[in-house]
Amino acid sequence: MIARSKAVEPASERGASLVDNAYAALKHAIRESVFAPGYQASAGELALRLGVSRTPVHEAALRLQEEGLVRILPKRGILICALAPQDIAEIYDVLIAIEAGAAELSARMPEPARIALADDLDRATDGMAQALVAGDLTAWGRADEAFHRLLVERCGNGRFARIIQTVNDQSHRARMLTLRLRPRLPSSEAEHRATSDAIRHGLSGLAREAARRHRIRARDELLPLIESVGLRHM
Amino acid sequence: MIARSKAVEPASERGASLVDNAYAALKHAIRESVFAPGYQASAGELALRLGVSRTPVHEAALRLQEEGLVRILPKRGILICALAPQDIAEIYDVLIAIEAGAAELSARMPEPARIALADDLDRATDGMAQALVAGDLTAWGRADEAFHRLLVERCGNGRFARIIQTVNDQSHRARMLTLRLRPRLPSSEAEHRATSDAIRHGLSGLAREAARRHRIRARDELLPLIESVGLRHM
DNA sequence: CCATTGCAGCTTCCATGGAAGTTGGTAGTC
DNA sequence: GACTACCAACTTCCATGGAAGCTGCAATGG
Numbered sequence: 370m371i372a373r374s375k376a377v378e379p380a381s382e383r384g385a386s387l388v389d390n391a392y393a394a395l396k397h398a399i400r401e402s403v404f405a406p407g408y409q410a411s412a413g414e415l416a417l418r419l420g421v422s423r424t425p426v427h428e429a430a431l432r433l434q435e436e437g438l439v440r441i442l443p444k445r446g447i448l449i450c451a452l453a454p455q456d457i458a459e460i461y462d463v464l465i466a467i468e469a470g471a472a473e474l475s476a477r478m479p480e481p482a483r484i485a486l487a488d489d490l491d492r493a494t495d496g497m498a499q500a501l502v503a504g505d506l507t508a509w510g511r512a513d514e515a516f517h518r519l520l521v522e523r524c525g526n527g528r529f530a531r532i533i534q535t536v537n538d539q540s541h542r543a544r545m546l547t548l549r550l551r552p553r554l555p556s557s558e559a560e561h562r563a564t565s566d567a568i569r570h571g572l573s574g575l576a577r578e579a580a581r582r583h584r585i586r587a588r589d590e591l592l593p594l595i596e597s598v599g600l601r602h603m
Numbered sequence: 604m605i606a607r608s609k610a611v612e613p614a615s616e617r618g619a620s621l622v623d624n625a626y627a628a629l630k631h632a633i634r635e636s637v638f639a640p641g642y643q644a645s646a647g648e649l650a651l652r653l654g655v656s657r658t659p660v661h662e663a664a665l666r667l668q669e670e671g672l673v674r675i676l677p678k679r680g681i682l683i684c685a686l687a688p689q690d691i692a693e694i695y696d697v698l699i700a701i702e703a704g705a706a707e708l709s710a711r712m713p714e715p716a717r718i719a720l721a722d723d724l725d726r727a728t729d730g731m732a733q734a735l736v737a738g739d740l741t742a743w744g745r746a747d748e749a750f751h752r753l754l755v756e757r758c759g760n761g762r763f764a765r766i767i768q769t770v771n772d773q774s775h776r777a778r779m780l781t782l783r784l785r786p787r788l789p790s791s792e793a794e795h796r797a798t799s800d801a802i803r804h805g806l807s808g809l810a811r812e813a814a815r816r817h818r819i820r821a822r823d824e825l826l827p828l829i830e831s832v833g834l835r836h837m
Numbered sequence: 838c839c840a841t842t843g844c845a846g847c848t849t850c851c852a853t854g855g856a857a858g859t860t861g862g863t864a865g866t867c
Numbered sequence: 868g869a870c871t872a873c874c875a876a877c878t879t880c881c882a883t884g885g886a887a888g889c890t891g892c893a894a895t896g897g
Contacts, residue, residue, distance in 0.1 A: 386677070387851070411878060422852045427879080431662055435669040443620070444858045444879050459762045466704035466763075470696055528693045529700075532766055621881070645848060656882045661849080678849050678888045 387421045392429035394419060399438050399449060400541045406451035406602060415447070436535050451602035452543055454595050460536045461588035465581055467532055468517065471524035472564055472580035476573035478525060486523045487569035490516055494561040501554055510548050516561055520580065543603050547591055550598065555590060557583065621655045626663035628653060633672050633683060634775045640685035640836060649681070670769050685836035686777055688829050694770045695822035699815055701766055702751065705758035706798055706814035710807035712759060720757045721803035724750055728795040735788055744782050750795055754814065777837050781825055784832065789824065791817065 385393075395415065398404050416426045430447050433439045440448045475486055496512035521533045560583035567576035619627075629649065632638050650660045664681050667673045674682045709720055730746035755767045794817035801810035 386849095413878080423879090424851055424853090428662065428665060428851095431665055432669060435666060441879085442859095444877095445860080446878065459760045462704055462708065462760055463701075463762050463766070466700045467697075470700035474696065526693045526696055528697050528770065532697070536762065620879095647848080657849090658881055658883090675849085676889095678847090679890080680848065 387425040388428045391415075391419055391421060391425045392432050395426075395429055395433060396438065396538065399433070400538065402542055404449045406449050406542070408449045409442075409446045410449070411446045437539055450539075452539065453602050454592065457540065457543055457595060458588070458592055460540050461584065461592070463532065463536050465584040465588065467529050468520055468584055469577045469581040471521045471526065471529050472568060473573045473577040474524040474526055474529075475520065476568045476571050476576040480571065482523075483568055483571060486519065487565045489519055489523075490561065490565040490568070493519060494558055494565065497561070498558055501558075506548060506554070509554055510544075513557065520564070543595075546603060547595065550594055551590075555587065557587075560586070621659040622662045622666075625649075625653055625655060625659045626666050629660075629663055629667060630672065630772065633667070634772065636776055638683045640683050640776070642683045643676075643680045644683070645680045671773055684773075686773065687836050688826065691774065691777055691829060692822070692826060694774045695818065695826070697766065697770050699818040699822065701763050702754055702818055703811045703815040705755045705760065705763050705767075706802060707807045707811040708758040708760055708763075709754065710802045710805050710810040714805065716757075717802055717805060720753065721799045723753055723757075724795065724799035724802070727753060728792055728799065731795070732792055735792075740782060740788070743788055744778075747791065754798070777829075780837055781829065784828055785824075789821065791821075794820070 404410065412423045412426045412430065415430075416423045419426065430439055430441055434441050437450060439450055442448055476483065478486070493512050493516035496515070497509055500506075500509035500512055517533075522530045524530075560579060563579040564576060564583065567573075567579050638644065646657045646660045646664065649664075650657045653660065664673055664675055668675050671684060673684055676682055710717065712720070727746050727750035730749070731743055734740075734743035734746055751767075756764045758764075794813060798810055798813040798817065801807075801813050
């Protein structure tokens with residue numbers, strides 16, 4: 370029997386192929402910074418840790434490369450990608466464009482769906498408010514994440530959801546960092562309510578602008594902060 | 604010596620791996636409808652046609668699946684994906700959101716870059732106008748494509764370019780079809796000029812709205828057309 | 838005639854080994 | 868001492884074969 374996974378979850382989902390398992394395990398490890406950015410691994414080493422051969426690891430690495438999480442250096446190894454401030458800026462511009470579009474689409478849905486979504490969005494915002502008074506940073510982050518995930522996953526455009534998923538995978542590490550970096554938790558509540566209200570009442574233009582402004586403010590707040598701390602990559 | 608490629612380009616770029624070659628060749632074949640949507644191929648068959656073993660074909664198929672061009676059915680084969688009208692709608696909403704964002708970013712670039720881009724955009728629009736009077740459908744399509752590619756590739760956000768590239772790969776076939784479907788070529792010229800002018804003068808809000816409106820009009824013109832023809836998939 | 842079962846032929850999935858390429862250190866030369 | 872050439876150790880890349888799974892058809896039992 371081969372010794373398994375010291376640092377990496379085996380992630381043995383049943384029904385999934387070894388490639389899927391390797392993909393999920395590696396992605397999780399990267400998201401949670403088990404592998405630091407800039408770390409260069411070899412397929413053989415990762416295969417050993419996961420208890421599979423090199424082939425499924427290689428194929429998982431191809432998928433991760435497609436998503437921008439790693440780079441496969443020909444004949445040299447697998448490099449865990451680092452994010453520069455420039456990348457964070459690009460990612461925020463993607464969030465601004467796509468989430469605004471998602472909010473607009475959501476506001477154009479038939480009324481029952483709109484209202485159900487607005488209710489769920491408000492519940493997430495409630496969670497943020499509660500976490501704020503409790504001073505629970507982690508809970509606040511989870512609730513905020515839930516709000517934004519709901520917005521893109523329920524707008525009816527699967528491609529929007531997929532795009533956001535990709536950039537979120539890339540920026541998860543940075544997000545965990547900046548959450549703790551800010552002097553105070555931002556007062557996103559009003560902007561979240563404005564978005565959900567506009568969706569509830571079917572005001573697509575307003576919904577688009579509210580979502581847009583929210584992300585623009587977050588970008589303009591965070592980018593200078595990152596620059597000032599002098600983070601070159603993360 | 605193995606007999607090569609009847610229907611599929613070998614596409615032997617030097618310096619590229621066999622996987623890259625297979626990827627490029629398959630993508631080209633799908634774009635140009637050498638493989639009809641719904642066609643189910645086996646990795647072995649494709650490998651034979653391309654003159655390589657099954658491994659690089661399989662890895663190329665993984666990349667194509669990531670981009671939504673094919674689906675790998677476990678233990679059954681590789682399925683060329685078809686596009687439903689719903690997919691075209693989703694793709695247009697992605698174009699609307701991203702190209703508007705790209706136009707806004709472009710208008711925020713330093714003046715020399717803005718002007719250079721606006722000049723290039725205008726040259727593409729000139730090409731469309733010329734093709735229009737000449738009645739050259741193909742040339743018109745190429746010039747229009749050039750305009751939109753310039754817009755996203757020169758805005759400074761590589762992620763925008765990548766997203767657009769992905770949806771364009773998916774919708775290329777549909778585009779070739781709808782180009783010939785319309786009763787007359789659309790008068791996109793004024794909208795293109797409005798976009799490039801706004802970029803030239805650094806008016807980011809105006810540029811965003813111009814690009815947005817242009818794609819919205821195209822969507823609202825094309826979708827009913829596709830529905831009316833009763834295309835179920837393409 | 839209809840339903841069920843078993844099987845043959847197909848497919849992908851994954852492990853493995855040889856080929857080819859890159860790197861960093863070392864010996865040799867000026 | 869500085870520079871070049873080479874070599875050993877490492878890596879991925881790709882072909883290939885066996886294992887496992889899916890599908891459709893034919894044979895069998897009701």
